Amino acid sequence: ETGVTQSPTHLIKTRGQQVTLRCSSQSGHNTVSWYQQALGQGPQFIFQYYREEENGRGNFPPRFSGLQFPNYSSELNVNALELDDSALYLCASTLGTGITDTQYFGPGTRLTVL
Amino acid sequence: AQSVTQLDSQVPVFEEAPVELRCNYSSSVSVYLFWYVQYPNQGLQLLLKYLSGSTLVKGINGFEAEFNKSQTSFHLRKPSVHISDTAEYFCAVSSSSGSARQLTFGSGTQLTVLP
Numbered sequence: 660e661t662g663v664t665q666s667p668t669h670l671i672k673t674r675g676q677q678v679t680l681r682c683s684s685q686s687g688h689n690t691v692s693w694y695q696q697a698l699g700q701g702p703q704f705i706f707q708y709y710r711e712e713e714n715g716r717g718n719f720p721p722r723f724s725g726l727q728f729p730n731y732s733s734e735l736n737v738n739a740l741e742l743d744d745s746a747l748y749l750c751a752s753t754l755g756t757g758i759t760d761t762q763y764f765g766p767g768t769r770l771t772v773l
Numbered sequence: 774a775q776s777v778t779q780l781d782s783q784v785p786v787f788e789e790a791p792v793e794l795r796c797n798y799s800s801s802v803s804v805y806l807f808w809y810v811q812y813p814n815q816g817l818q819l820l821l822k823y824l825s826g827s828t829l830v831k832g833i834n835g836f837e838a839e840f841n842k843s844q845t846s847f848h849l850r851k852p853s854v855h856i857s858d859t860a861e862y863f864c865a866v867s868s869s870s871g872s873a874r875q876l877t878f879g880s881g882t883q884l885t886v887l888p
Contacts, residue, residue, distance in 0.1 A: 661816070692875065701777075701863050701878030702817070717875065749816055751876075758867050758874045759805050759824045764816035 661685070663752050663765035671771045677738045680768045684731040684752030690714070691733045692762060693725060696747040708733060709756050737770075745772045775800040775868040779879035786854055787887050794849040794882045796864035805867040806847040807876065808838055812860045820862075823847060834858070859886045 662685040672678050684691050690709045694702035704717035708727035722738040731752070737744055747769050751762035780795040798804060805824050809817040821832025828840040838849045847864060861883050865876040 661818070663816070665816075694876075699880075701865075701880050702876070704875040704877070707875065715875065751817075753874075756874055759822075760874065761819055761822065762876060764809075764818070766814075766816040 661763040665765040682750035688752035777879035
């Protein structure tokens with residue numbers, strides 16, 4: 660039990676639609692990272708937010724965007740969904756942005772794009 | 774850039790036997806290494822991490838890993854596995870993307886413990 664929750668658990672969308680995924684971090688954790696885990700692959704870094712500002716981004720297009728709120732919750736938004744966006748989306752919260760800080764993962768949201 | 778290679782995609786092993794899951798990394802700077810476990814339909818749980826100091830790191834559930842700088846490896850071991858250890862195991866290295874500190878993961882090793 661990591662204290663990080665995500666909603667919804669599962670989601671089905673069609674190509675071209677928009678989706679919002681939600682994450683609630685551990686209390687006091689100022690940093691949230693989002694990862695995409697395609698079937699049979701390891702998680703890939705999408706972006707990180709620190710104190711409500713984007714703090715770094717992986718190799719994902721701008722249609723992937725995020726928000727972080729003062730109450731330790733955050734959102735991942737994906738516009739113009741593509742079939743390849745089907746994956747497990749994981750958020751991870753961290754106390755700070757240090758390179759050695761442990762990231763605590765939520766259970767994930769399984770997104771299926773038809 | 775940093776990368777992680779997990780050499781075995783699937784490892785079947787009998788209950789109470791020892792197991793080793795192999796991980797190699799590449800990095801041009803100091804590395805911080807992690808092993809995570811993912812049970813079916815769940816997120817990732819930290820097993821152990823190497824930051825500095827002793828190269829033998831002990832983690833939860835009886836797992837340990839050894840950091841070998843000359844061989845750029847961080848193999849995970851357990852002397853006696855249980856059915857409940859069946860899961861996907863991911864090796865990861867901490868790297869940077871701008872000012873963000875991200876984890877770069879390997880593609881995972883499915884450990885299946887057989888009765």
